[in-house]
Amino acid sequence: MEKSLLSGSTALLVLKLLEDGPMYGYQMMESLRGRSGNVFELKAGTLYPLLHTLENRGFVESYYEEGGSGRERKYYRLRPEGLEELKRQNVQWQQYRQAMEKILGGAFCETC
Amino acid sequence: MEKSLLSGSTALLVLKLLEDGPMYGYQMMESLRGRSGNVFELKAGTLYPLLHTLENRGFVESYYEEGGSGRERKYYRLRPEGLEELKRQNVQWQQYRQAMEKILGGAFCETC
DNA sequence: AATGATATATAGATTATCTATATAAGGAGG
DNA sequence: CCTCCTTATATAGATAATCTATATATCATT
Numbered sequence: 001m002e003k004s005l006l007s008g009s010t011a012l013l014v015l016k017l018l019e020d021g022p023m024y025g026y027q028m029m030e031s032l033r034g035r036s037g038n039v040f041e042l043k044a045g046t047l048y049p050l051l052h053t054l055e056n057r058g059f060v061e062s063y064y065e066e067g068g069s070g071r072e073r074k075y076y077r078l079r080p081e082g083l084e085e086l087k088r089q090n091v092q093w094q095q096y097r098q099a100m101e102k103i104l105g106g107a108f109c110e111t112c
Numbered sequence: 113m114e115k116s117l118l119s120g121s122t123a124l125l126v127l128k129l130l131e132d133g134p135m136y137g138y139q140m141m142e143s144l145r146g147r148s149g150n151v152f153e154l155k156a157g158t159l160y161p162l163l164h165t166l167e168n169r170g171f172v173e174s175y176y177e178e179g180g181s182g183r184e185r186k187y188y189r190l191r192p193e194g195l196e197e198l199k200r201q202n203v204q205w206q207q208y209r210q211a212m213e214k215i216l217g218g219a220f221c222e223t224c
Numbered sequence: 225a226a227t228g229a230t231a232t233a234t235a236g237a238t239t240a241t242c243t244a245t246a247t248a249a250g251g252a253g254g
Numbered sequence: 255c256c257t258c259c260t261t262a263t264a265t266a267g268a269t270a271a272t273c274t275a276t277a278t279a280t281c282a283t284t
Binding site: 003004006007008010043045046049050069070071072 | 275
Binding site for chain 4: 115136137159161183
């Protein structure tokens with residue numbers, strides 16, 4: 001897929017994943033790829049710097065933990081500020097999507 | 113709106129506008145702003161270089177014409193190659209949108 | 225022991241947007 | 255007439271977000 005389309009929505013996607021509970025970076029890449037049906041191929045070089053930024057802004061916090069396999073991983077957990085940011089970005093994305101559909105003429109029902 | 117969300121979809125929007133007939137640059141900015149409900153605020157510094165790129169790639173062609181008001185404007189018309197590109201980019205956007213909705217959980221009906 | 229998948233990190237390149245600035249024509253109001 | 259605002263196009267430089275490439279280390283498999 002066109003990489004530039006993803007631009008601006010990666011933070012939203014990561015925050016959304018963390019809404020369901022803590023995850024570690026590599027797991028997020030796999031999860032996004034799987035849940036999107038192989039459409040999203042978020043690269044490591046994009047994700048890890050993004051996670052550091054989200055942590056610096058106070059949206060997530062990290063901690064090291066062994067996840068059963070005996071190997072230590074760096075988990076990220078959503079903070080209350082991150083949940084607020086998730087809501088804000090979700091609203092913005094819905095606005096953007098609806099505007100796109102007004103131009104492209106893709107909406108078939110009112111609720112979508 | 114977040115400018116980065118628009119990233120990657122401006123060419124699609126411009127090609128879509130030209131599907132209805134030739135337009136000039138300033139007109140496209142006004143049209144996009146109006147039809148999107150003031151969500152899209154595509155700036156001149158973004159649009160004009162984009163139009164030059166689309167022309168260089170053979171997707172559109174330009175010509176000067178007086179549009180009734182006596183003032184000459186630079187019109188752009190969609191070329192067959194541009195229509196093909198429009199279809200390609202539309203498919204890509206629908207894929208992207210559907211993937212986003214799989215993660216965000218926003219789809220309420222099958223057809224949307 | 226070697227290879228490949230897992231896991232995190234960072235520097236540098238690429239690309240697409242924006243801001244700021246320049247130019248010029250046309251209309252409105254003083 | 256002159257000034258200001260809107261219309262209209264153009265480009266250079268700044269900013270931001272992605273990618274590629276590279277580095278390191280652990281674990282599983284052959």
